[in-house]
Amino acid sequence: MFRTTELSDPGFENGNLRFITVKTPNLKGRGDICVFVPPLEALEDLPLVILLHGVYGSAWVWSQKAGVHLSAWQMMKNGEIPPMVIAMPSDGLWGDGSGYIPHDGRNFEKWIVEDVPQAVRENIPSVSENSAVFISGLSMGGFGALRLGIKYREKFRAISAHSAITDLDQMPLFVEEPLEAYLQGDEKENSVWSLIQENPNNLPKLRFDCGKEDLLIDYNRKLHQQLLDHAIDHIYEEYPGEHEWIYWAEHIKDTLRFFGGLK
Numbered sequence: 291m292f293r294t295t296e297l298s299d300p301g302f303e304n305g306n307l308r309f310i311t312v313k314t315p316n317l318k319g320r321g322d323i324c325v326f327v328p329p330l331e332a333l334e335d336l337p338l339v340i341l342l343h344g345v346y347g348s349a350w351v352w353s354q355k356a357g358v359h360l361s362a363w364q365m366m367k368n369g370e371i372p373p374m375v376i377a378m379p380s381d382g383l384w385g386d387g388s389g390y391i392p393h394d395g396r397n398f399e400k401w402i403v404e405d406v407p408q409a410v411r412e413n414i415p416s417v418s419e420n421s422a423v424f425i426s427g428l429s430m431g432g433f434g435a436l437r438l439g440i441k442y443r444e445k446f447r448a449i450s451a452h453s454a455i456t457d458l459d460q461m462p463l464f465v466e467e468p469l470e471a472y473l474q475g476d477e478k479e480n481s482v483w484s485l486i487q488e489n490p491n492n493l494p495k496l497r498f499d500c501g502k503e504d505l506l507i508d509y510n511r512k513l514h515q516q517l518l519d520h521a522i523d524h525i526y527e528e529y530p531g532e533h534e535w536i537y538w539a540e541h542i543k544d545t546l547r548f549f550g551g552l553k
Contacts, residue, residue, distance in 0.1 A: 292405075294320075297413050305359050309349075310413050314405045316397040317382050322349040323409055326359035326376040328366055333416040337374040337447075339549060340406055341542075342427030342434045345387035345464045349380040356539035362546055371550030375417050379406045381430070386465035389458065389472045390434030391479070402434065403442050424549045426450040428538045429506070430464065432498065436482045439494055448495035448552055450545040452538050456509045457481045463505065483516050496524040497548050499541055501531030 294313035310323040328336075341358065343351045352358045358376065365371045381398060382388040388398040402425075410417050425446050427435040432454025439449035455461065458472050458480040478484035486493065496517075500510035507528070514526040527544070531537035 291412060292409060295409070295413065305353070306363065307353055307359055308414070310409050312405065312409045314401060316401045316405055318396050321382060321401055321405065322380045323406055324349040324353055324378040325410060325414060326353070326362060326378075327414055327416065328363060328373045328375070330373055333373055335418050335420040336416045337372070337422045337424060337549065338407060338410060338417050339374055339376045339546070340402065340423065340425045340435075341376055341378045342390065342402070342425070342431030343378070343381060344427070344429030344431050347381075347387075347431075348383060349378055352376075352378045352542075355535045356542060358539070358542050361539070361543055365543065365546060365550075371546050374546075374550065375410065375414055375421075377406055377410050381434070385467040385471070387430045387461075389430060389461060390438060391458075391472060391474060393472060393474075399438060403438055403445060407445075422447040422552075424448050424450070426452070426542070426545045426549075427454075428452040429533065430455055430461070433458075433460075433482065436496075436498065437479075437485060439496075440482065440485045441479075443489070443492060443494050446494045448549055449497070450548055451498040452541055452545070453500050453504050453506055453533050454482075454498055454510060455506065456483065456513045460506065460509060483513060486517070486522065490520060490522050493522065495548075495552055496522075497526070497545070498524070499527040499529060499544065501533065501537050502528050503530070503532045504537075505533055 296311040298309040432451035
C-alpha cells in the first residue's frame with residue numbers, strides 16, 4: 291500500500307473522472323493518475339485500461355484533448371463495449387517526455403507497470419487483482435504501450451498503439467533532450483521489434499494503427515512488415531490523418547472496441 295495517497299472528492303468530480311496522486315520511490319516523488327470510472331452500481335473485477343500520453347502531455351490530456359471518457363461512456367451506453375475503467379497516468383513529467391523507461395535515477399517503467407495498477411486497485415473498488423489489464427497509448431505513449439506490454443507480457447491481456455514510436459532513435463523527432471539520455475545499456479530494450487524477437491510466440495493480443503500522413507508512418511509500416519515476415523499474429527490498420535489529436539480522439543475508439551471484444 292502507498293504510504294501517501296490523495297484521492298479526489300466525489301463531490302467535486304466531473305465527467306466521472308477521478309484523480310489519484312501517489313508518492314513512489316520509482317519517481318522519487320509523486321505521480322498523478324486521471325481515472326475514468328463508469329457510473330454504474332455493484333460492478334466487480336472491471337477490466338483496467340492503462341492509457342499512456344505522448345510527449346509534452348500529462349495525466350489530463352487524454353480526457354481534456356480527446357474526450358476519451360465521454361467516448362467510452364457513450365460506447366458503454368450503446369452496448370459497443372463492456373464497462374471498463376480507464377487509468378491515464380502522467381509519464382513522470384521528465385523533460386519533454388520520459389519515454390516510460392528507466393533513466394536519470396528514476397524508473398518510469400515500473401511507475402506504469404507496478405504503481406499505476408496498484409494505485410487504481412487501492413482506490414477504485416471495481417478494479418481488483420482479478421481484473422484483466424490492457425495497455426494503450428499514442429506516439430511516445432504508443433512506444434510505451436508496445437514496449438511495456440511486450441516486456442511484461444504476463445501482466446497485460448492485450449496491447450494497442452496509435453501513431454507509435456517504434457524505436458528510441460525516433461525520440462529526437464519530438465524532444466529537446468539528447469537521445470543518449472534515453473538509450474538503455476541493453477540494446478534490445480531500445481526497440482519494440484528487438485523485444486518481440488526475444489519471445490515471439492508468447493505475446494499479448496496486439497494491434498496498432500497510424501495515420502497515412504503521419505511522420506511515423508514508415509516506422510509503423512516497417513514494424514507491420516517485420517511481424518508479417520515472421521508470421522506473428524497482429525492487427526495493423528492505416529487511416530487518413532496526421533500526428534494530431536483529431537486522429538487519436540477518433541481511433542482510441544478502435545482500441546476500446548478491440549479490448550472490449552477480448553474474453
